Amino acid sequence: MTTKAPHIFRSPNRNEYWLGERIYVRELMNSPDEPDMSLAMCRVPVGVTTQLHSLSILEWYILESGCGLMEIDGQTATMKVGDCVRIKPGQSQRITNKGKIDLIFQSICRPRFTPDTYTNLENEDES
Template structure:
């Protein structure tokens, strides 16, 4: 791996079937140990129940308020500064309970690949 500075283009944000908007900040094959994305959930939206196979995910809440449920536990409130650690293969979802977008970083180890995502919403 070599030293790199990645310039982020906010216009590359896209809607993901999970129910949120994603802006990939760092997710490349040359850095397989970690991916970083900014996720944005609109007010009143709950993401689909899903899991990531063989990937640990961490949410770092930047803006907004929400409720997060991991591995069948009761939903718990989250807000700016909170870090949610989601073990591999754990069912998870997050709801925006506020009036502004819920914005968080999603850090995945190893890096996120689409084949690891499984929608388990009924």
């Protein structure tokens, strides 16, 4: 029996960065070496609503900290720590931080997130 060493890969964007969609992102796992999924930690400052957008891929949010108002296809629901939500490809989405601390959630995408999967649904003067 032959054994292979574990294949270690690193996301190219492991440090938190600001996106124009009004959110901070730290990509924990997003590599062409693993195209089936990506994992990011996202942070929305107090009082901020992310850009209305859709993805051409499946996405899940898992809320880690704070409290938010999730909007999917115009329908809203409050999210609290430990809540999960699935967002199907093509659904419009955004989240508003309604709490007193940063809203932090994990984002899992299948297949992995790439910029070409993102569509901005806001007018230029809204952002």
